[in-house]
Amino acid sequence: MSVARDTIDVRQNILAAAQQIMAAKGFSAVGLNEILVSAGVPKGSFYHYFGSKEAFGEALLAGYFEDYLTALDSTLAEPGLSHAVRLMNYWQRWQDSQGSLDCQGKCLAIKLAAEVSDLSEAMRLALKSGTTGIIERLARAIEAGVAEGSVVIEDKPYATAEMLYYLWMGASLMAKIRRTPAPFETASATTRRILSLPAH
Amino acid sequence: MSVARDTIDVRQNILAAAQQIMAAKGFSAVGLNEILVSAGVPKGSFYHYFGSKEAFGEALLAGYFEDYLTALDSTLAEPGLSHAVRLMNYWQRWQDSQGSLDCQGKCLAIKLAAEVSDLSEAMRLALKSGTTGIIERLARAIEAGVAEGSVVIEDKPYATAEMLYYLWMGASLMAKIRRTPAPFETASATTRRILSLPAH
DNA sequence: AACACAATTAGACCAGTCGTCTAGAGAGGG
DNA sequence: CCCTCTCTAGACGACTGGTCTAATTGTGTT
Numbered sequence: 001m002s003v004a005r006d007t008i009d010v011r012q013n014i015l016a017a018a019q020q021i022m023a024a025k026g027f028s029a030v031g032l033n034e035i036l037v038s039a040g041v042p043k044g045s046f047y048h049y050f051g052s053k054e055a056f057g058e059a060l061l062a063g064y065f066e067d068y069l070t071a072l073d074s075t076l077a078e079p080g081l082s083h084a085v086r087l088m089n090y091w092q093r094w095q096d097s098q099g100s101l102d103c104q105g106k107c108l109a110i111k112l113a114a115e116v117s118d119l120s121e122a123m124r125l126a127l128k129s130g131t132t133g134i135i136e137r138l139a140r141a142i143e144a145g146v147a148e149g150s151v152v153i154e155d156k157p158y159a160t161a162e163m164l165y166y167l168w169m170g171a172s173l174m175a176k177i178r179r180t181p182a183p184f185e186t187a188s189a190t191t192r193r194i195l196s197l198p199a200h
Numbered sequence: 201m202s203v204a205r206d207t208i209d210v211r212q213n214i215l216a217a218a219q220q221i222m223a224a225k226g227f228s229a230v231g232l233n234e235i236l237v238s239a240g241v242p243k244g245s246f247y248h249y250f251g252s253k254e255a256f257g258e259a260l261l262a263g264y265f266e267d268y269l270t271a272l273d274s275t276l277a278e279p280g281l282s283h284a285v286r287l288m289n290y291w292q293r294w295q296d297s298q299g300s301l302d303c304q305g306k307c308l309a310i311k312l313a314a315e316v317s318d319l320s321e322a323m324r325l326a327l328k329s330g331t332t333g334i335i336e337r338l339a340r341a342i343e344a345g346v347a348e349g350s351v352v353i354e355d356k357p358y359a360t361a362e363m364l365y366y367l368w369m370g371a372s373l374m375a376k377i378r379r380t381p382a383p384f385e386t387a388s389a390t391t392r393r394i395l396s397l398p399a400h
Numbered sequence: 401a402a403c404a405c406a407a408t409t410a411g412a413c414c415a416g417t418c419g420t421c422t423a424g425a426g427a428g429g430g
Numbered sequence: 431c432c433c434t435c436t437c438t439a440g441a442c443g444a445c446t447g448g449t450c451t452a453a454t455t456g457t458g459t460t
Contacts, residue, residue: 010408026315029228031447044409046448053448110373115226115315117376127377154393162374163390166383169373170366173310176317177327183366190363193354210437231417244421244439253418 011049013039018060023106027057027116027123057112058122064108065130072134076141083145084197087138091168091191098172099181110172135161145195152196164191211249213239215263218256223306227257227316227323257312258322264308265330272334276341283345284397287338291368291391298372299381310372335361345395352396364391 017039021030032053036043050056075090076083098107109131117124139161145151153160171187192199217239221230232253236243250256275290276283298307309331317324339361345351353360371387392399 024318026226026228026319028226029315029319033446033448042409042411044411044450047450048408111314111318113373113377114311114313115229117379118224118311119226119229124377124379131374131377155389159386159389162383162386163367166370166374166387167363167367168370170369170371173313173369173373174331174362174366177313177324177331179317179324183362186359186362187366189355189359232419233416242439243419243441245437247419248437 010041010045014041014046014049014056015060015063018056019064019106019108022060023108023111027112027119032056054120054122057116057120058126061108061112061123061126061130065126065133068109068130069133069137072137076137082150083141083148084150084195087141087145087151087195088188088191088197090138091188094168094172095181095184095188099175099184107172110169110176113169131165135165138165142195153194160194164194167191210241210245214241214246214249214256215260218260219264219306219308222260223308223311227312227319232256254320254322257316257320258326261308261312261323261326261330265326265333268309268330269333269337272337276337282350283341283348284350284395287341287345287351287395288388288391288397290338291388294368294372295381295384295388298375299384307372310369310376313369331365335365338365342395353394360394364394367391 014035018030018035021035021038032046033043036046046056050059072090075093076086078086078089081089094107098110109127112123113127117127135158139158142151142153142160143157146153146157155163167187167190171183174183175181188200191197214235218230218235221235221238232243232246236246246256250259272290275293276286278286278289281289294307298310309327312323313327317327335358339358342351342353342360343357346353346357355363367387367390371383374383375381388400391397
């Protein structure tokens with residue numbers, strides 16, 4: 001209705017369309033045209049909403065991580081479960097979303113990280129703050145799990161969280177290369193061992 | 201001298217130039233022009249040596265892994281060292297090459313994997329066979345380390361090799377995002393623990 | 401109803417893309 | 431000495447890229 005509302009919708013539509021397309025094809029390989037056609041927004045409008053393709057990419061990543069972190073927060077706060085179970089739920093969902101049949105798992109971070117972090121400082125920083133947020137939350141959950149006794153670790157919680165996140169990033173990359181969810185099995189088993197949880 | 205020799209040189213020059221440029225900027229973001237100018241080769245020659253940009257990318261990856269694997273073989277066969285030390289040497293060199301001052305560590309696999317594996321089946325397969333080769337060699341070295349007693353692991357050698365490779369891929373990605381070699385420290389410490397080696 | 405002013409769009413713009421194609425340069429064999 | 435065949439040369443075509451200016455549309459106030 002109001003102008004402001006429509007404006008936000010259009011902006012959001014562009015971002016949503018881009019998220020799908022860029023999660024499949026990357027950043028440089030996708031032209032604004034394709035995104036705008038898919039969003040039903042005329043080309044001329046783009047620079048009304050975003051200053052440049054780079055600024056657009058930054059906004060895309062920022063929005064992506066915002067949603068991602070709130071979902072992560074709720075996964076790690078689900079009532080009635082131990083922190084150990086909550087953590088494994090998180091990784092189970094990661095696996096489900098990345099390994100889905102539509103080969104384009106929707107993790108923008110994995111898809112764009114290598115390509116974009118040498119290309120645009122702004123996008124790199126968006127990636128950095130988003131991934132740091134993820135690791136921090138995982139570290140807190142691990143710490144809480146240790147405190148309640150559902151998780152036992154050898155290293156410090158933060159280092160453990162970092163290590164597990166790297167492991168799952170690498171597994172995602174490898175799943176893309178191999179077109180198989182097998183790497184997630186390996187990552188999952190390792191995660192259980194690192195957290196001293198019983199095998200699946 | 202001979203025609204054949206020169207031909208190989210030109211081809212190799214193009215590939216060498218591309219390896220540097222693409223390790224920095226990715227695949228789609230780089231035009232053939234830039235590569236050819238940098239290699240001092242006219243455009244007309246390109247299509248004499250390669251059928252398309254995609255076929256070129258495939259050859260680039262194949263050549264990259266060929267070199268990579270022979271270097272890996274010699275690292276893992278250095279005389280007078282235990283397998284445990286050889287393995288840690290490999291990762292130390294990984295760290296050195298990736299974390300170097302010229303921010304463009306030269307690992308094509310990390311740089312191109314996510315971008316390219318959804319873009320070209322041929323390139324994806326090159327990536328797949330190359331990374332599989334790396335993991336196989338690591339697995340053999342771990343197995344030999346277990347046999348000689350310098351390495352102790354909980355899981356099977358192959359699964360351990362996979363897991364460690366994922367960990368280091370993820371750490372490399374994160375090092376790119378953060379522009380810090382810190383992730384390698386975490387990966388290194390974890391690797392030591394997984395292999396039951398004394399802390400550094 | 402008419403105006404001012406902001407929000408939005410159409411389309412031009414040029415640099416750059418990949419790939420093609422026609423000439424010709426250069427070397428080896430006979 | 432010529433003929434042939436590999437390789438070089440770079441202009442060219444058809445097209446897409448991101449960006450920007452100029453015009454259009456819409457809104458709210460008088």
